[in-house]
Amino acid sequence: MRTDPVVLTVAFGYLALLFVIAAWGDRRAERGRSIIGSPTVYALSIAVYCTAWTFYGSVGRAAEFGPSFLLIYLGPTLAMLMAPMMIRKMVRIASAQRITSIADFISARYGKSSSLGALVAIIALIGITPYIALQLKAITLSHAVLVNYPDAADFRLADESFWVDKSFWVALVLAVFIILFGTRHLDASERHEGMVAAIAFESLVKLVAFLTVGIFVVFVLFNGPGDLFRQVAEAPELTGVLGLDAVPGGAIGWVGTLVLAFLAFLTLPRQFQVLVVENVDERHLERASWLFPLYLVAINLFVIPIAMAGLLLPVGNSDPDSFVLTLPLSAGIEGIPLLVFIGGLSAATGMVIVETIALSTMVSNQLIMPLLLRSKRLHLSSQGELAGWLLGIRRVAIVLILLLGYLYHALIGDSYSLVTIGLVSFVGAAQFAPAMLIGMYWRGATLAGATLGLLAGFFIWFYTLLLPGFAQSGWLEATFLEQGLLGQAWLRPYALFGLEGFDIYSHSLMWSLLANVGLLVGVSLFTRQTPVEQTQAALFTEAMNPGLQHTSLWRGQTTRGELQSLLNRYLGATATARILADQHSNPAADAPAPPALIARAEQALSGALGSASARVLINSVVRGEALDLESILSILDTTSQTLEYNRRLEQKSEELARIGEELRAANERLRELDRLKDEFVAMVSHELRTPLTSIRAFAEILRDGKDLPEEKRVHFLEVVVLESQRLSRLIEEILDLARLESGRLTLSPQQLDLVALIRHSVDAVHRLQEDRGVSLEVDLDIEEAPIIGDPDRLEQVIINLLDNAGKFADDDTPRVRLHLARHKQSFRMSVEDNGPGIDLDERERVFEKFHQIKRFGGSSGKARGRPRGSGLGLPISRGIVAHLGGRLWVDDAPTLHGACLVMELPEALEVAEPERQPTK
Amino acid sequence: MNAAPSRAKLMALIGLALLLFSPPLVLIFDRPESGLSWLPLYLFVVWLLVIGLTAWLMEHRREEN
Numbered sequence: 001m002r003t004d005p006v007v008l009t010v011a012f013g014y015l016a017l018l019f020v021i022a023a024w025g026d027r028r029a030e031r032g033r034s035i036i037g038s039p040t041v042y043a044l045s046i047a048v049y050c051t052a053w054t055f056y057g058s059v060g061r062a063a064e065f066g067p068s069f070l071l072i073y074l075g076p077t078l079a080m081l082m083a084p085m086m087i088r089k090m091v092r093i094a095s096a097q098r099i100t101s102i103a104d105f106i107s108a109r110y111g112k113s114s115s116l117g118a119l120v121a122i123i124a125l126i127g128i129t130p131y132i133a134l135q136l137k138a139i140t141l142s143h144a145v146l147v148n149y150p151d152a153a154d155f156r157l158a159d160e161s162f163w164v165d166k167s168f169w170v171a172l173v174l175a176v177f178i179i180l181f182g183t184r185h186l187d188a189s190e191r192h193e194g195m196v197a198a199i200a201f202e203s204l205v206k207l208v209a210f211l212t213v214g215i216f217v218v219f220v221l222f223n224g225p226g227d228l229f230r231q232v233a234e235a236p237e238l239t240g241v242l243g244l245d246a247v248p249g250g251a252i253g254w255v256g257t258l259v260l261a262f263l264a265f266l267t268l269p270r271q272f273q274v275l276v277v278e279n280v281d282e283r284h285l286e287r288a289s290w291l292f293p294l295y296l297v298a299i300n301l302f303v304i305p306i307a308m309a310g311l312l313l314p315v316g317n318s319d320p321d322s323f324v325l326t327l328p329l330s331a332g333i334e335g336i337p338l339l340v341f342i343g344g345l346s347a348a349t350g351m352v353i354v355e356t357i358a359l360s361t362m363v364s365n366q367l368i369m370p371l372l373l374r375s376k377r378l379h380l381s382s383q384g385e386l387a388g389w390l391l392g393i394r395r396v397a398i399v400l401i402l403l404l405g406y407l408y409h410a411l412i413g414d415s416y417s418l419v420t421i422g423l424v425s426f427v428g429a430a431q432f433a434p435a436m437l438i439g440m441y442w443r444g445a446t447l448a449g450a451t452l453g454l455l456a457g458f459f460i461w462f463y464t465l466l467l468p469g470f471a472q473s474g475w476l477e478a479t480f481l482e483q484g485l486l487g488q489a490w491l492r493p494y495a496l497f498g499l500e501g502f503d504i505y506s507h508s509l510m511w512s513l514l515a516n517v518g519l520l521v522g523v524s525l526f527t528r529q530t531p532v533e534q535t536q537a538a539l540f541t542e543a544m545n546p547g548l549q550h551t552s553l554w555r556g557q558t559t560r561g562e563l564q565s566l567l568n569r570y571l572g573a574t575a576t577a578r579i580l581a582d583q584h585s586n587p588a589a590d591a592p593a594p595p596a597l598i599a600r601a602e603q604a605l606s607g608a609l610g611s612a613s614a615r616v617l618i619n620s621v622v623r624g625e626a627l628d629l630e631s632i633l634s635i636l637d638t639t640s641q642t643l644e645y646n647r648r649l650e651q652k653s654e655e656l657a658r659i660g661e662e663l664r665a666a667n668e669r670l671r672e673l674d675r676l677k678d679e680f681v682a683m684v685s686h687e688l689r690t691p692l693t694s695i696r697a698f699a700e701i702l703r704d705g706k707d708l709p710e711e712k713r714v715h716f717l718e719v720v721v722l723e724s725q726r727l728s729r730l731i732e733e734i735l736d737l738a739r740l741e742s743g744r745l746t747l748s749p750q751q752l753d754l755v756a757l758i759r760h761s762v763d764a765v766h767r768l769q770e771d772r773g774v775s776l777e778v779d780l781d782i783e784e785a786p787i788i789g790d791p792d793r794l795e796q797v798i799i800n801l802l803d804n805a806g807k808f809a810d811d812d813t814p815r816v817r818l819h820l821a822r823h824k825q826s827f828r829m830s831v832e833d834n835g836p837g838i839d840l841d842e843r844e845r846v847f848e849k850f851h852q853i854k855r856f857g858g859s860s861g862k863a864r865g866r867p868r869g870s871g872l873g874l875p876i877s878r879g880i881v882a883h884l885g886g887r888l889w890v891d892d893a894p895t896l897h898g899a900c901l902v903m904e905l906p907e908a909l910e911v912a913e914p915e916r917q918p919t920k
Numbered sequence: 921m922n923a924a925p926s927r928a929k930l931m932a933l934i935g936l937a938l939l940l941f942s943p944p945l946v947l948i949f950d951r952p953e954s955g956l957s958w959l960p961l962y963l964f965v966v967w968l969l970v971i972g973l974t975a976w977l978m979e980h981r982r983e984e985n
Contacts, residue, residue, distance in 0.1 A: 067960045070967075074941050077967065081934050081974055084981075085927070243957035244950040251943040258941060290975040297967055304960050 004147055007341065008166070011143075014205075014342050015173050015349070018198045022181040025197030036196045037280050039287035044200035045274045046292045047207075049076060049265065050299055051131075052138035052348035053422040055206055058300065060321035062307035066246030068257060073300055075261025077293040083285045087266075087275055089440060091282045093543045098607040102272040102432055103362040107612050109439040109540045110447040111533030114612035117366035119451065120432060123458050124269050124362055125401075126466075127428025132355055132405030134421040135348035136167040140409070142344045143167075145322050146337055149329045167409065170345075171402045174352050178402075179395045182357040195353065196278050202350040207299050209343025210324070214302020216336055217309045217327050225305060232308045241311070242304065249503030256506025263433040264426035269358035270351060277358075352402070360397035365610030368393050373616055390570070390608060423505045424465045430509060431457035434517045442524075443541045447533055449524030457516030460496075464508040468493045532615075560593045562621045563601050570617065571608055579604050598622060680849060683871075687730055691723040698723075733872040737849065740879035747790040747883055751908055754785035754794075754827055758820060761798040765806075774806040774814040781821040786908040789884045797877040797888075801831040801901050804873060808899055809833035817896055825907050826886070832893035832900035843890040847878050874901075881905070926981045933973055940966045 028035050035041065054072075061069040079087075090105070099105045103124060107117030143166045181195045222228040232238050247253055265271055279285070310323030313330065324344075328336040369390070434457070435450040471478045484491035494504050496511050529537060560580070567576040579600055593601075598618065605614035698716045702708070708716075739745040762778055769776050805816040815834045820827060838846060849872060874888075881888040886905035893900035939945060941963075949962035 066957075067963060070960070070963050074963070074967065077970065078934070078937055078941070081930070081937055081970070084930060084978070242960050244947065244959060251947065254943055254946065286978040286981065289978055290971050293967070293971045293974070297964065297971065301964075 007143065007146060007338070010338060010342065011166070011170070011345055012173065014345060015170070015177070018202070018349070019177060019180070021201050022177070022194035022198040024194070026181065026184065026194035029191075029193035034193060034280070036191065036193050036200070036278075039284040040291065041196065041200045042279065042284040043288040043291035043295065044203040045196050045278065046080075046271070046288060047203035047295050047299075048199050048270055048274055048350045048354050049268075050203070050206065050296070050347060051351040051422070052135050052142075052344050054299065055210060055344045055347040056138055056142065056321045056324055057422065058303045059307045059310065059323045060319070062303050063241075063311055063320035063323065064246075065248055066242050066244070067304075068247040068254070069303060070300060071254065071257040072261045073293075073296040075258050075263075076265040077296060078258075079262050079265045080289045080292050083289040086437075086440075088282050088285055089543050090276050091279045091285070093440070093540055094276045094279075096543065097539070097611060098603045100277065100365055100607060100610055101358055101362045102267060102269055102436065103366045104606075104610045104612075105272070105276075106432060106435050106439070106450065107366065107610070108606075109435070109536055110445075110450050111530055111536050112611045112615045113447050113451075113533075114366070114370040114616070116435075116447060116451055116454075117362075117610060117612050118370065119454055120435075121359075121362040121366040123428065123431060123454070124359060125404075127425050127431075127461075128269060128355060128359060129401070129404050129408055130421045131425040132352055132401070133409035134425075135352050136171055136406055136409040138344060138348050139167040139170050140165055141322070142325060142341050145325050146329075146341050149326065149337075165410070168406055170349070171352070171406050174349055174356070175399050175402050178353055178356050178360075178398050182353070182360070182398070183391050183394050191278050191280060192357065195357070196274070199274070199350050199354060202346040203295070205346040206343045206350075207295065209339050209346070210299055210302065213324055213328055213336055213340050213343075214306060216331075216333070218302065218305045221309055221313065221327065221331060228305055228308060228312075231312055235312060238308070238311060241308075249501070249506050252501070253503040253506050256503065256509055260423070260426050260430060260505060260509050263430040267429045267432040267436060268355075268426070269362065269429070270354040273354050273358040352405070356398055356401050359401050360394050363397040363401070364390065364394040365608075365613065368397070369609050369613045370616075373613055388572075420469065424469060427465055427505055427508050427512065428458075428461050431461060431512060431516055434513065434520050438517070438520060439537070440540055440543075443537045444524055444529075445520060445537065446524040446527045446529050448527040449520045449522070452523050453516040453518070453520035456519050457512040460512040460515055461508055464493045464496060464511060465504065468504070558593050558598065558622045560591050560597070563593050563597065566617060566621050567601055567604065571604060575604065683849070684734060687871075688727065691727040691730070695720050695723045695727070730872075733876060736876050737872055737879075740876060740883075745879070745883065747793055747880070749788050749790055749884065751786060752789055752791050752794075754787050754789075754829070754905065755780055755783065755820065757789075757791060757794055758798060758818065758829065761795050761802070762818065764795070765799055765802050769802070769806050769816070772806060772814070774809055774816055776802070776806075777815070777817040779817065779819045781819070782827075785820065785822070785827045787827065787884075787905045788908045789905065790880075793880045794884070797880055797903065798829070798831075800873040800877050801903070804901070805831045805833040805835075805899070808835040810835055810898070815896055822907075823904065826904050827907060828902055828904045830891065830900050830902045832896045833898040834896040835898040837893065837897065838890055838899045846890060847874050847888075849875050877903075926977065929977055933970070933977060936973075937970045940970065 025035055036045070058069045058072075093099065094105065097108050099108060101121075103117045103120035106120050107113050110116050177198075178195075181198070182192055184192065184194075218225055218228060222231070232241075244250060244254070249256060266275075306323055306327060307320065310320060310327055313327070319326075325337055325340050328340065431454060435445075435454055439445045439450065468481055471481055480491075481493060484493075490497050494507060496507070499507065499511075502510065564576060564580060567579060571579075580597070602614050602618045605617055608614075609617070698720050702713060702716055702720075736745070758778070758780065762776065766776065802816060802818065806814065809816055810833075813834070817832050818829065819832075820829045822828075878888045881903055884905060886903060888901065888903050891900045891902045946959065946962075950957050950959045
């Protein structure tokens with residue numbers, strides 16, 4: 001079954017299947033029922049990242065360097081995690097500017113510079129061709145292993161004719177495939193639906209193949225992973241094979257490889273192609289950001305088991321890169337090795353297809369077109385259509401790139417292990433990262449900075465990785481590796497400036513990125529941007545700015561006729577008709593073209609020729625300032641400024657609203673206080689006038705009535721005295737209140753016994769109450785109540801409470817009861833009467849100034865000689881009690897069912913001095 | 921208004937992934953016991969954890985939108 005005809009039939013049958021799928025995908029797309037419009041297909045197409053290097057090389061790397069192979073996949077996981085922010089921005093820029101490749105992207109960012117685009121294209125060509133060669137080598141090698149097993153797959157390509165090498169024919173078939181499905185449209189920024197469908201299918205095939213061989217190894221050759229790892233643990237020569245010690249460069253190498261994989265995932269031309277150019281809908285990024293890493297986990301799941309199994313079992317071929325094939329072969333199974341071969345083929349062809357499309361677009365748009373446009377002869381040629389030319393250039397480029405890859409493989413491929421070439425390419429591609437990523441976020445990065453940075457990074461990469469690679473394959477004298485260039489030890493490629501202890505990739509990455517970023521930033525700070533650069537920089541950095549999307553950036557002048565002939569020459573009649581189609585107005589050829597139309601024309605040309613060439617062409621027909629720099633910059637500036645102003649204004653107005661609210665509340669309070677003051681003044685005057693009026697009236701009677709009976713005279717004088725007393729009491733109270741409210745009331749707190757004080761006060765009012773017929777009960781639960789207080793003031797409070805209670809007690813049998821009890825850490829004195837009581841809603845109001853409770857039953861109280869209250873006693877009492885740390889409130893009367901006022905004062909901490917008697 | 925919190929969560933997740941994949945934490949799990957390092961197992965577990973969190977975040981974000 002492993003005979004050449006069978007293997008070849010299956011291999012080329014598989015390639016034929018790819019043609020069918022791609023054709024089907026394109027057919028579906030033409031009918032408007034795209035099959036690639038799903039995030040799953042998008043994620044699978046990104047999996048073109050897993051090349052033959054993953055398929056065969058990961059196992060080899062795991063066997064040799066432990067878990068470091070995983071870093072190649074952890075980096076992309078991190079990158080995909082940032083997809084919703086970073087890659088989304090790239091996609092948006094690319095679709096707005098009709099970007100066709102990473103070279104186009106970088107060139108467009110730095111003022112649509114054709115020289116920078118060409119530089120990127122050349123670096124990509126130099127860096128990536130070995131990678132394509134690697135894929136072809138994998139096909140040759142796996143085929144040889146498959147057919148020759150159990151003999152060693154020893155072959156020297158250089159010794160054989162190329163037509164015996166299967167990978168030559170595979171490359172040829174791929175060239176046909178790419179030409180058919182990769183150059184269908186002139187517009188390279190359009191999706192290649194059929195190709196993407198085929199790539200997604202290939203990703204599935206390689207995953208299934210790898211999982212199959214993994215399951216076979218773990219569950220058929222061994223009894224599950226437990227058995228496998230137990231045997232590995234028992235093998236002494238495998239100790240430490242999975243630890244960090246096996247990773248080249250240790251912890252530094254770990255981080256270096258992680259960063260390398262992260263950057264390369266974004267900058268490898270094929271990844272840029274599938275991630276950005278072939279993206280149909282930027283919302284697909286959200287699902288792909290976790291689906292693609294999941295794919296990576298799945299395809300890496302069995303790498304370590306296979307590597308360990310290969311190291312444990314005698315498989316007849318010691319090359320770890322071939323374990324995937326040799327393990328099932330050694331078990332004598334026929335089907336699985338064939339499936340593995342197809343899986344490896346799918347991984348290799350998928351990479352070659354996408355990489356070649358990306359590179360050929362770069363070569364045609366960034367290298368050849370600018371040259372052709374510069375040659376006067378072609379530019380002025382009367383050939384009607386250059387569209388055919390363009391596609392022709394791209395097709396030739398495809399064949400040449402594949403040929404170059406094959407030559408590389410045939411000439412020096414033998415001397416490299418698979419992994420080595422892959423990582424060399426990674427570091428090469430990573431040189432695009434500073435220009436691309438910094439350019440996307442820093443508006444100040446200039447063309448000069450990007451060019452110099454890229455050049456420096458490229459040269460360091462070339463010197464520290466590519467050249468030593470050549471030397472090791474015997475093309476160069478290897479002495480400079482050990483002794484440095486010209487015998488200078490600090491120029492040793494693997495230990496530049498004497499820096500040792502790194503693995504060669506981290507070493508090269510560190511130095512090249514240092515130079516690259518350093519020059520990009522440093523030079524940018526000291527160079528000026530041209531107007532076009534400024535505009536493009538703004539368009540790139542502000543790509544997510546919503547204000548940008550509906551603005552026309554053109555102010556140039558040209559006619560429709562000129563524009564039409566330009567488009568006709570480069571894009572063909574049908575494309576021109578489509579671009580000009582929805583311009584219903586101005587059908588005349590000499591009518592001026594509206595700015596939007598010029599912008600669309602440039603975009604269409606960008607998609608086909610790259611932005612640099614498109615700009616040259618548009619400038620050749622548009623007169624005047626083609627690019628309205630001022631307005632675009634002002635749009636961006638005003639948008640961000642306006643946002644900032646808005647934010648500040650909002651803050652200010654919120655603050656103002658809050659302050660206004662506070663002011664209104666303060667005003668309200670002041671008004672209320674003013675009202676209370678007016679009321680108070682009115683009340684006080686009223687209260688003062690009443691006794692004054694009667695004093696004056698009686699005094700006048702006494703003055704005028706000379707013949708008043710003695711009895712009357714005495715009575716009137718008594719009234720005058722009483723009213724004067726009342727007046728002075730009132731004034732005293734008002735003064736107290738004023739002192740209380742202004743905080744000037746001076747109390748002299750001292751330790752005293754509340755029981756003694758109460759007894760004293762009761763004695764003082766006893767006579768008076770008796771005169772009024774009020775029966776006073778005193779009920780003291782405790783013998784001693786030490787408190788801190790001002791005796792005079794407290795006595796005033798107690799007397800006031802007793803007096804009030806007497807006034808409001810029942811008219812017929814007035815009763816007042818005073819009760820003192822301990823309550824937790826304080827003493828409560830309650831004074832209750834048997835009067836009508838106080839309504840619930842009146843209970844707080846009795847403490848308001850001049851509040852007087854309306855008495856039911858007329859003025860009979862006065863008849864008994866009970867004076868009216870001034871309405872100030874309770875507020876003053878409450879003020880005093882509060883000053884002493886206590887409380888005064890109205891409660892339900894428990895025994896007499898009238899009103900009950902409760903005073904609570906805290907217990908003094910020290911034991912009271914028993915001898916102390918309240919004064920007065 | 922939902923964009924900002926989910927963006928912040930994503931940033932936090934990126935930071936977490938970076939931390940989990942990098943040396944100080946990686947070194948902890950590189951303890952060869954019974955001959956083999958636990959490092960690969962740790963990496964796979966953390967990897968799946970990060971993917972799970974991303975999936976949860978992204979699918980919720982889509983619902984919010």
